[in-house]
Amino acid sequence: MLYSETTPAEKRRLFRERLATGELLRFPGAFNPLSARLIEQKGFDGVYISGAVLSADLGLPDIGLTTLTEVAGRAKQIARMTELPAIVDADTGFGEPMNVARTVQEIEDAGLAGLHIEDQVNPKRCGHLDGKQVVDTSTALGRIRAAVDARRDANLLIMARTDIAAVDGLDAAIDRAKQLVDAGADAIFPEAMRSLEEFAAVRDAVDVPILANMTEFGKSELFTSQQLADVGVNIVIWPVSLLRIAMGAAGRALDTLNDEGSLTRKLGEMQHRADLYELIDYEGYNRFDTSVFNFTIDR
Ligand SMILES: C[C@](O)(C(=O)O)[C@H](CC(=O)O)C(=O)O
Ligand SMILES: [Mg+2]
Structure with missing residues (x-):
């Protein structure tokens, strides 16, 4: 935490x-x-x-x-x-x-x-x-x-x-x-x-x-x-390198958004909400206060 x-x-x-x-x-x-x-x-x-x-x-x-x-x-x-x-x-x-x-x-x-x-x-x-x-x-x-x-x-x-x-x-x-x-x-x-x-x-x-x-x-x-x-x-x-990769991906996502009006096709390239929460350690905060992470995330 x-x-x-x-x-x-x-x-x-x-x-x-x-x-x-x-x-x-x-x-x-x-x-x-x-x-x-x-x-x-x-x-x-x-x-x-x-x-x-x-x-x-x-x-x-x-x-x-x-x-x-x-x-x-x-x-x-x-x-x-x-x-x-x-x-x-x-x-x-x-x-x-x-x-x-x-x-x-x-x-x-x-x-x-x-x-x-x-x-x-x-x-x-x-x-x-x-x-x-x-x-x-x-x-x-x-x-x-x-x-x-x-x-x-x-x-x-x-x-x-x-x-x-x-x-x-x-x-x-x-x-x-x-x-x-x-x-x-x-x-x-x-x-x-x-x-x-x-x-x-x-x-x-x-x-x-x-x-x-x-x-x-x-x-x-x-x-x-x-x-x-x-x-x-x-x-x-x-x-x-990671900035170049992230900015490259962001630029391509904005192109997709312009072309298709949605980012649905890009979901597979995104860090999933569940992975983000794991990286931030929501679980750890929940041990401190059980009301922090009392929900589920569908993959
Ligand atoms: C290592 C460097 O000093 C940096 O600021 O990251 C730069 C990297 C870059 O501009 O590609 C560098 O001068 O090599
Ligand atoms: Mg430098």
């Missing part, structure tokens, strides 16, 4: 334990708190909270318009609805190193298990678009040092994302990844890798977990979980 039973500290501790095994952990992107529960119900390892989804959800482009308050608030709503660890996209950290420090504390207080901070200049853009710019090494490292110093729970995973590969090439990404780890990053998110070989090269260069971003219609081929596990990737995200 209500929110997750696992405390944020416990989620972080368990997440660290799972990461230490070296296995691949699968983190689909939740586009709302409810979809985080679906991700948990289907047996995934964690929930990713995407900046691209957060901004798209507000009808905004992913160019750093969302504020720390909005991101931490939404991340909290999502993270507290699942027993799984949740990682949030903190973009560039919302400002200078002092702002990054505050970002980390807000996100920690919001109950997240981890976050990533990238080395793009502001205004940032989707890592899979052309024309990105990255900050110099000392600025990039300054962000990570500030993040690491600011956390109060040592288990909060501070991941450094580098977008430099698309600007200066793979060797530059490897150099930067090593420096980010030296600055205290617990994990590396090498953005816009083009091949499994590139993931493998980053894997060989650093001694911390690495993340693969399997976003669609971007620069990376869509590798399977097995392919990514085979090259030693530790976390894979499908950041925007």
Whole structure:
């Protein structure tokens, strides 16, 4: 009933334990708190909270318009609805190193298990678009040092994302990844890798977990979980996929409604009321107050 039973500290501790095994952990992107529960119900390892989804959800482009308050608030709503660890996209950290420090504390207080901070200049853009710019090494490292110093729970995973590969090439990404780890990053998110070989090269260069971003219609081929596990990737995200699927289905349903005047033909594609109630755990609320769920639902 209500929110997750696992405390944020416990989620972080368990997440660290799972990461230490070296296995691949699968983190689909939740586009709302409810979809985080679906991700948990289907047996995934964690929930990713995407900046691209957060901004798209507000009808905004992913160019750093969302504020720390909005991101931490939404991340909290999502993270507290699942027993799984949740990682949030903190973009560039919302400002200078002092702002990054505050970002980390807000996100920690919001109950997240981890976050990533990238080395793009502001205004940032989707890592899979052309024309990105990255900050110099000392600025990039300054962000990570500030993040690491600011956390109060040592288990909060501070991941450094580098977008430099698309600007200066793979060797530059490897150099930067090593420096980010030296600055205290617990994990590396090498953005816009083009091949499994590139993931493998980053894997060989650093001694911390690495993340693969399997976003669609971007620069990376869509590798399977097995392919990514085979090259030693530790976390894979499908950041925007569920939103794309849901919006695609919503668009087609609206077309049907226009054409046929009814959604009867779409019923089989819909989440059934009974499944929705199960996901929300009406039964649990009923144990608290037996008048909540005293009806039946026909399938
Ligand atoms: C991972 C990402 O940062 C996100 O916000 O989800 C995006 C995803 C996308 O725009 O497809 C990214 O920059 O890769
Ligand atoms: Mg993003």
